[in-house]
Amino acid sequence: MVGRASKGLDAPIALQGYDCDIAVVGAGVIGTTTALELQAAGYDVMLIDRKGVAAECSFGNAGHLAVEHIFPLSSPATIAQVPRMLLAPNGPLSIRWQYLPKLMPWLLKFLWAGRPAQVARGTKAISALNEQALTAYRSLDARFGLDGLLHEDGTLVVYESDKGIEGAHKEQGALAEFGVETEFLESTALKDFDPALNPALKGALRFPGSAHVGDPARLVRKLASHFVRLGGRIERQEVRTIEAEISRTILATNTGRVRTRALVVASGAWSHHLARQLGYKAPLETERGYHLMLSEPTRSPRVPTTFAERRFVATPMEQGLRLAGRVELGGLQLPARDAQANALMPLGRDLLPGLDAAETSPWMGFRPTLPDSLPVIGEAPNHRNIYFAFGHNHMGLTHGAITAQLIRELIKGETPSVDLTPYWIGRF
Numbered sequence: 125m126v127g128r129a130s131k132g133l134d135a136p137i138a139l140q141g142y143d144c145d146i147a148v149v150g151a152g153v154i155g156t157t158t159a160l161e162l163q164a165a166g167y168d169v170m171l172i173d174r175k176g177v178a179a180e181c182s183f184g185n186a187g188h189l190a191v192e193h194i195f196p197l198s199s200p201a202t203i204a205q206v207p208r209m210l211l212a213p214n215g216p217l218s219i220r221w222q223y224l225p226k227l228m229p230w231l232l233k234f235l236w237a238g239r240p241a242q243v244a245r246g247t248k249a250i251s252a253l254n255e256q257a258l259t260a261y262r263s264l265d266a267r268f269g270l271d272g273l274l275h276e277d278g279t280l281v282v283y284e285s286d287k288g289i290e291g292a293h294k295e296q297g298a299l300a301e302f303g304v305e306t307e308f309l310e311s312t313a314l315k316d317f318d319p320a321l322n323p324a325l326k327g328a329l330r331f332p333g334s335a336h337v338g339d340p341a342r343l344v345r346k347l348a349s350h351f352v353r354l355g356g357r358i359e360r361q362e363v364r365t366i367e368a369e370i371s372r373t374i375l376a377t378n379t380g381r382v383r384t385r386a387l388v389v390a391s392g393a394w395s396h397h398l399a400r401q402l403g404y405k406a407p408l409e410t411e412r413g414y415h416l417m418l419s420e421p422t423r424s425p426r427v428p429t430t431f432a433e434r435r436f437v438a439t440p441m442e443q444g445l446r447l448a449g450r451v452e453l454g455g456l457q458l459p460a461r462d463a464q465a466n467a468l469m470p471l472g473r474d475l476l477p478g479l480d481a482a483e484t485s486p487w488m489g490f491r492p493t494l495p496d497s498l499p500v501i502g503e504a505p506n507h508r509n510i511y512f513a514f515g516h517n518h519m520g521l522t523h524g525a526i527t528a529q530l531i532r533e534l535i536k537g538e539t540p541s542v543d544l545t546p547y548w549i550g551r552f
């Protein structure tokens with residue numbers, strides 16, 4: 125059933141007894157891109173979100189189309205660094221301790237996913253999506269227009285220590301095995317490449333094949349405007365319950381009912397609540413992440429630049445400079461801590477000496493993360509015409525266009541262009 129075409133949804137029909145052919149729940153980058161692909165394929169699609177378009181995690185990410193990120197988050201190397209990261213004051217990883225009891229089952233699964241055989245499988249599965257990620261965005265750009273938001277000018281990872289440089293060389297070797305192009309810049313070459321960066325940096329890896337978007341929220345809004353132009357409908361409603369019948373699914377929302385022939389659950393960090401109603405377990409947690417947006421910055425890097433040892437990324441954007449990073453494990457309910465975002469400013473100054481801004485604004489978003497760092501993409505095993513597209517962790521922007529393409533292929537009954545076996549929900 126997985127890894128090959130689903131039976132798909134028959135051609136669009138006149139909507140007797142239905143409110144739409146396909147309801148997509150969640151108007152983040154995953155749901156909106158999926159809704160656009162399906163509307164363009166001729167279906168009558170309703171995109172439903174309780175907060176509107178790009179209102180949650182897809183609003184504030186770092187804008188990096190990170191096709192060079194092929195390794196799962198859990199690995200022996202990452203796990204070894206966890207105690208140091210947790211103990212560092214204002215470090216890159218934190219746990220809201222009152223949430224620990226609820227977090228424990230996910231944490232144990234995350235640790236278990238770090239065993240070498242699983243890491244090898246995960247790396248292959250992430251690479252398979254990455255290989256087609258940019259092509260899928262180029263296709264959206266060619267068919268609908270992305271308004272100059274797509275920048276294919278590569279990215280950098282910079283290092284301040286000899287140990288970091290040693291690690292960079294090792295990583296280069298590991299990435300080459302998967303066809304990821306890298307270029308090592310020693311310190312003089314790095315100064316030439318980007319004079320704004322701290323001259324004390326020891327070197328960098330450049331990823332010429334990576335890309336970024338100039339404003340992730342504007343990208344999703346742009347895709348939503350194409351969707352509406354093609355006849356798609358956006359409803360601001362909260363889906364509360366899902367009732368799957370043989371030939372249709374009924375969504376009960378805060379304002380009424382939606383009767384649909386097919387359903388796509390693309391509800392980011394809340395997707396497991398909806399999947400559970402259909403009898404599927406997905407151990408989804410949120411890795412809360414932060415950004416600090418700087419308007420009129422006095423310094424900016426040339427391309428998105430990750431500071432390896434300090435674990436954050438600085439991305440030049442249309443509205444200024446975005447410093448992004450942090451992983452805070454604390455669930456969906458606890459309030460954001462602005463101090464986490466503000467702590468990015470001194471780190472930014474270590475990367476870009478003399479950095480200042482007219483204004484700064486902090487933000488927090490809920491990354492949806494499964495323990496094995498793979499998303500769920502595919503048809504519900506025990507239901508026809510119900511599909512899942514969630515759990516894209518740190519890679520949701522990167523995998524937005526390819527996920528949408530895969531769901532469109534499944535719904536049309538075509539063989540998906542990536543083998544979907546590793547991403548099926550039944551793996552948990």
Ligand SMILES: Cc1cc2nc3c(=O)[nH]c(=O)nc-3n(C[C@H](O)[C@H](O)[C@H](O)COP(=O)(O)OP(=O)(O)OC[C@H]3O[C@@H](n4cnc5c(N)ncnc54)[C@H](O)[C@@H]3O)c2cc1C
Nearest residue numbers: 150152154174181182185186188363392413519520521522
């Ligand atoms: C600081 C930070 C930096 C990041 N940087 C990058 C990066 O550089 N590159 C990258 O690829 N990724 C990055 N990410 C990750 C990326 O942003 C996410 O993976 C992606 O946004 C997830 O998209 P989504 O559509 O699944 O979820 P979301 O954008 O969260 O959308 C889900 C939507 O579902 C709606 N919803 C949920 N439940 C319901 C319901 N019951 N009824 C109606 N609506 C509902 C919500 O309102 C929400 O709008 C970053 C994340 C963070 C936090």
